[in-house]
Amino acid sequence: MDGIQGKMKRSLQYRLSIWLSLAIIGIALAAGVFSFFSAFRDAHELQDDQLKQIAALVSRHHLQVTLADHPESVPDIDPESRVIVQALPPATGSAQAADGQALLLPANVRDGMHTVAVHDHEWRLFAKTLDDGSRIAVAQQTEVRDEVARDSALRTVMPFVILVPVLLILMGVLIRQMFKPLRHLASDLDERSEQNLEPLSATNLPLEIMPFVVAINRLLARVARSVDVQRRFVADAAHELRTPLTALSLQAERLDAAEMSPPAKERLVTLKRGIQRNRMLLDQLLALARVQQTAYGERNAVSIQQVIRQVLEDLLPLAESKQLDLGMISDVDARVAASEMDLKTLLKNLVDNAIRYTPENGRIDLSIKVDEASVVLQIDDTGPGIAVEERERVFDPFYRVLGNDEVGSGLGLSIVKTIADRIGASVALRAASSSPTPGLSVLLTLKRAM
Ligand SMILES: Nc1ncnc2c1ncn2[C@@H]1O[C@H](COP(=O)(O)OP(=O)(O)O)[C@@H](O)[C@H]1O
Ligand SMILES: [Mg+2]
Structure with missing residues (x-):
């Protein structure tokens, strides 16, 4: 757990994501809270203005407002959202409002805006003394007002609610995208063979990584x-x-x-x-x-048959001294992408091994298969073969299988492997199935010259 946390702390991508997310969320929260409250306050001010305007209308048109007036119920309108206009007893009148009124308002309300509690509800009311000395109150329940104000304030916050997740996702994608070249670079380096010391390509890399x-x-x-x-x-x-x-x-x-x-x-x-x-x-x-040598030999196209012929010519005396039946069993030819010198050294080491490790009167068969992109040379012998667990190790320099009486350095297959790597060929060792004795079957897959 600590390891993962430590890694997270050291990850630039993680830190960048966390800090940017915090900044985005923080700014959105502050902006949201500010716009919510200012919209809320604006809505309330508007509603207060409406109450004042109604009072002004009543005053200007000398509308009759009686003490005992009940508000008319208007169809399709929530009774809670009604605006009540009712007469107030004169300021000098009795302390108690008259019976039968819509609202039991305290008598000595002073002119102006008030919030009062009547019938278990809060009311916002505007009291005004008219020109003729009579007084009216225009009132509305605060619950309705608050609901309307809250709704309009919430609508101003909506863009933030939508914007924040979108921004967070966008930021995550962008940051991942920006760190992509770094990941590519690392996997590039990982996939390299230890022989490849060529410089890394710097194209399309961010300047900071250069x-x-x-x-x-x-x-x-x-x-x-x-x-x-x-x-x-x-x-x-x-x-x-x-x-x-x-x-x-x-x-x-x-x-x-x-x-x-x-x-x-x-x-x-x-x-x-x-x-x-x-x-x-x-x-x-x-x-x-x-x-x-790091300087790669030039890779021209050589005929594989021609090189095999040279190798066999060189090694025939050795094979004859052991009465081995050494020969090509296919006459297909193809050109492979390698320098003649490399291919010759490679094949010589493989055929030399087959001759050395095959007992007298044995048999060594070379065959070639060609397809569109590759040329496969197979060398089967009737020798002791190589145990499965040794098949990797024999390619190590100086490694020789124990109990081996032949003269040798243990370098032959290392040379083969080194050349194969540099000409893009592959060598596989298997048990030869066709021969009566176990024997070794070497499969050399070479690239065809285009
Ligand atoms: N055709 C083969 N049949 C049996 N064993 C083989 C064959 N080729 C190679 N080997 C084994 O692999 C080992 C490594 O081969 P190599 O690298 O050519 O070294 P060297 O031939 O000098 O010993 C050999 O010592 C031998 O034991
Ligand atoms: Mg050898």
Whole structure:
């Protein structure tokens, strides 16, 4: 609960909404109360004026108003809203009003406006002394007057009652709309892969957010530079290590020619194998560093058949040494969007794995399926396959499945993944269903060149 409250307090959108809502409601309330009371007072003044005017009419036209007059009932008019005009006893007369009058008014009412209580009701009355010395009172029940005044005052408040919710909704929508670019920016950043250090687009962003975007872009540029420096360091280190390793391997070759005892020869074989393994590791490291370069290789269109042919040519000796049946089972061709170098490195690593991990006399089948947008290359082998729980991890650098006797660096599938990511391809590992042994089926889905 506290977490949500804390978040609310820190949310600009929430604070803006709350303060603006309070301001709108406060101003509307004040304006409403003011206009209600001023309309209420105006209505009362108008009604007082009407009473005065009636009195003036009676006076000017010398209308007869008798003491015992009863108001006539007018059809269709609420008896409560009637206006009563009645004669008042002279100011010097008896203190009690005469019987039979419509209103039992106190006798010594002074001229002018009064509010008096008669017959359990409040009355507003105007007393006036006429030219001939007689007196009249014009009166009306305050309840009716108040009701009329209240109704007219309420009507002046109505616009506020309608306006406030409309304004509140409008404000909510506007504020949400204004914060939309921020949400978009955040989801944009969230969806990025860690390799994508391209600057954020600043188009259509509010000016207030620009400094952040500019700062984030500067940070991204710094991170990209530092990642680049590190990659270059790995590449340089691998490169630098190659020369001494080549020298070592030459020395070992020379030693091979020399006379030596059988145990020494045996050790020399182990030494040469170690040197060979290190050369392979360095080559793979260099390949990984190359494909990780931030400068993307140009993406032209290459024929997939042509690249496969090159790869098979290179790897055929290895396959033959294990008597593997390695071949293409479809001759469909298509052009894919990738640089030849990238595609070759990628396919070489996949086919190399299939050859290495398939036992002698096994079978490796390559097939291609093409549809409108993509080219799918499937590589099935009859090797041990990869357990489901390992299928994600084998793409990690230096990760190798345990109990694996093959020489390797654990970098092959990392290289494959890196290239696939940058050319917009995807790699899926499955159990090969067609082969009699479990086997691995690699599905490489490439983008077709347009
Ligand atoms: N075709 C395959 N059949 C069985 N296991 C495989 C296959 N390809 C890859 N693997 C497993 O995945 C691991 C990682 O492969 P990779 O990254 O190419 O490294 P490396 O081949 O140098 O060991 C390998 O060690 C191997 O255990
Ligand atoms: Mg490999």
